[in-house]
Amino acid sequence: MENVIRTRVFTTWIDNAGICRTKVKQGAIIELADAEENSAAVQKVSAGKIYPMLVDLTHINFIHKSARDHFAMRNRKPGVKVIAMLIGSPVSKVIGNFFLGINKPTVPTQLFTSEKKAVAWLSKFVS
């Protein structure tokens, strides 16, 4: 069975298709501690492997700069191969776009409004 880690604002697991998934809880306001907890969770579920990652932002409410900078991974080794961000609501769209420019992660990152398309893109990076 999937090993699921629940932190304050994220749920994180590896799915059957070999994609690392993390889902932001409804109305979450993400702070640096949450972001760090998320990285630790990703590292734990990955168990030494580097996965492509799907981040579901659709229910996010806010994310602070320190947390955005953490997810940009500029000063650390990335724990994932590529990132697909799932967006939908106006808020998640705005936040997602920050990750395409100002807070751009060091691994390739794309936004999707369709989970199917996101998974299809990520599948190309599954090893």
Place this chain on the structure above:
Amino acid sequence: MSAPKKIRIKKAGSEGKKINQILEVVESYAKLDFNKKAPIENSNNNFNALAIGINMLGEELQSSTISLNEKDILLKEIHHRIKNNLQIISSLLRLQADQVQDKRLSVFFSDNVRRIKSMALVHETLYNSENLSKVNFSQYLRSLIDHIREAYHYTQKIDFVLKAEPHNLKIDVAIACGLIINELITNSIKYAFEKRNSGKIELLFTKIKQKKSKNIFKLVVRDNGAGLPANIDIYQSKSLGLQLVTMLTEQLDGSLSVESNKGTAFTIIFPG
């Protein structure tokens, strides 16, 4: 003129009120006050998305504005260090000048001490000013003249007149100009009044025109002394001082002209 009117949506319903709140935040960001944040709600409408986007842009703006300030402090520190290092070099030269017996050699040392000092003063002017990339040139000229007068021993009564418009120059341009002026003024002190007991040295700095993005400046160093010896061709000079002057003028992409009647006047026109 009256104070600028604040743009506000009148008859604010609940949406108008939210827009007004966002406008206030944008206004305070424009004034580099990043404490204000647009209130965010736990709802997924466009207003909330707008408020969140503005708040996030404010955070990014704040962090880059702070690093701009840090850059200024760093730059100040660098100018300070360059000035100190130049000071050390000139102290070394001065010490050596004291050690050598040969008069010509000791003049060589002290000439170079003055040249280095003219460069150090550019950095000193910079770290003492608000603008760290452009030199307040009239301020620099004032301290350069003070320095030359202090460093050079002369017995005549010499009047120094500085007329400088308040323009800023880039560092490399200011350094070249400073070296040129140093040569010309020390020459005037040394040679113009050899058989007199008084004289006048004038230094003029003006902007003569503005060509699209470039300014054209004029520097004049003039004395009312003996005039240049007839056999001197400033462009074919064998001595280092005038060679430096022509070389640096070339480096400035400038032009040099000399008038020698009732004294000597050097005019340098250069873009800046």
